[in-house]
Amino acid sequence: MGYNQGLEATMKRVAIGLLMLCSAVALAQAPFTIVRPQDGARVREVVQIRFPIRSVPQGGFIGVTINGKFVEAVAPAALETDRERGHYIYRWDTKKLNVPDGEHTIELTLYQSPEGGSARILARSAVRVQVENEIKVPAEGIPLRYRWVPGRTYRYQVKGTVKEINEVQYSGLAPEETLIYDVSFRGELNVMDFRNNLGLISWTPMPPAIAITGSGQVETITSDRMIPVYQEVETTGRVLYQVSRGADAVQQDVFYVWTADLPLLPPRRYKPGDRWGATITLSNPLESGDPNEIGLKIPVAAHLERFEWEQGYKCAKIVYEFTGNLPRSINLGGVELDKPKSTIRRVVYFAYDIGQVIRVTTTLQLEGIARQEQFGGGFGTPSAPGAPAPPGFGGRGGVGADDEGGMRGPRGMRGPGIGGVGIPGAPGGGGAPRGGFRGGGVQTGARNIINRFVREVDMRLIGIF
Known part of the structure; x- marks a missing residue:
């Protein structure tokens, strides 16, 4: 009896030892394979390509190939990690890279580069996916309307820059860029009421706002210098009335306001390729001045490029364009230009399911000074x-x-x-x-020195409350 008990105890210890050894081996190395997306998956926008952290040995790195074309090599330190699931994450931005809809093959190759040696391939893994960024719409189109739901708040991240660009024509030299102004902040669109087909809304910048000048001077704008702006708006986006009642209570000499230029949407159904006349307002992302003024409207050509996904929302992608002289002077971070020749491109993503703007990007290019200077x-x-x-x-x-x-x-x-x-x-x-x-x-004669100013503003929805 004692012999049998001793033998049984010995066998248990051996079994536990083998189990621990197998677990250690499993923890040390996992098979290199793409965990997500799965083969045949339908994907859109930013695709998370996941594979096990434990599958990459020390000194290993990943080669990324799309449709048989090498894209880049990345080290594990440059990848996002999901420690809870044990995954590395490589992000493939199909919209930023203008990847067309349809089938595509994603392949990851695991390399190891020992010290003093050349890289060698350890493993490969590939999946086929269907990219579906574009949304098919009914033949009769889709109506676009703002939905003003009382009590709802939309929070946006706003970033704006102004740059001066100088280029010597036909010189082969790269254009010289100089930052004039940079500002970033968050702002909230609050829906206060909706009646008689009109929404009462407010635009409120959230402190702090960070502004950086070209000389490197940093200014932090706090809440005591920010005030809300109130608007009465139709479901088409047309502003009937605008006022800031907080201006009288502000003790500061200078206060700042923020309002987004809502795209005007005529009441009808829209289809890809539709064109119409519209107006846009040009203003600084965060500006000081009279908040009761709606601002100067500039006539532009608008067209609906297509319906597509943006930030997880079904959106109409609307493009506004203008080329010509602005009707009046414009201030760019302290630089005043009088009726300059300009090119404007604004892209709006309007989420038609929730009736709100998801993202607006505006690029304004102004022709500054053109002159000739002698070379040689x-x-x-x-x-x-x-x-x-x-x-x-x-x-x-x-x-x-x-x-x-x-x-x-x-x-x-x-x-x-x-x-x-x-x-x-x-x-x-x-x-x-x-x-x-x-x-x-x-x-060698004279060459033109081309002087331009470029302002870029990006407003992106980051939360709904």
Whole structure:
């Protein structure tokens, strides 16, 4: 009896040891395979490609191939991780990459690169998926209407930048970009009431807002300098009335407001390819001034490009475009341009199931100063002075060049505050008065210096409450 009990105990210990050994092996290595999406899955927007963390050994990395074309190699440290499920996550953004709808093959290759050695393939895994970003609509189209549900709040993330771009034509040099202004904040659209087919809504920026100037100065705008704006709006998006009653109570000399320019949707059914005339408002994302003014409307051409998914919502993608001179001056982070030639492109994603805007991106390109400067020429003669700069900026020096392409002269620095107009060849707020010197060699003639300003604003829904 004692012998049998001892033998049984020994066998149990052996079994437990084998089980622990197998568990250790399993924890050390898992098969390399794409866990999600599954083969034949229907996907859209950003696709999470998941595979086991334990399948990647030390020194391993992943090669990504789409439809037989190598895309990139990524190290595990650059991937998202889901520790709870034990997955690495590679994100494939089908919309950003303009991936067409239809079947596509995703393949991941596991490589290992030992120290001092070349990379070798350890395993491969592939799945086929159906990309379905576009939404098929009935032949009669879909009606687009705003839905103003009392008590509902829509929270947005807003980011805006203004850049100055300078380019020497036919020089082969990359355009020079300079940040003028950068702002980011969150804001809430609150639906307060709905009656007689009219919605009473408010737009409220949420503190803090962070604004960065081109000189690197950072300004934090707090709640005591922010006030809500109230609007009475139709279900078509047309604003009948706008006011800010908090302005009288604000003790600050300068206060800031935020309102989104709601796209106007004529009351009818819409189909892909539909075109109509519309208007848009151009304003800074977060601005100071009279909040009771609705603002200047600019006529634009609108067309419904297609119906597609955006951030998990069924949306109408509407594009607004304009090319021509603006009817009045515009301020870009302290730079004032008088009726400039402009190109505007605004893309609106309108979620027709919930009757609200999901995302709006606006790109405004303004033609600033175009001038000619001499390249090449005699030795030792100062180049021509720069043209007048916009307010707040010093004038630019000329551009000197030798036969092989020379360097740009020193640039004037931003003046304090709004500043005055830069004087040709003179410093504006500390800028160097002249550009480079003409190089020796053969005269190569004048080239155009193209000066542009670009403003980009992105407003994206991040929550509904």
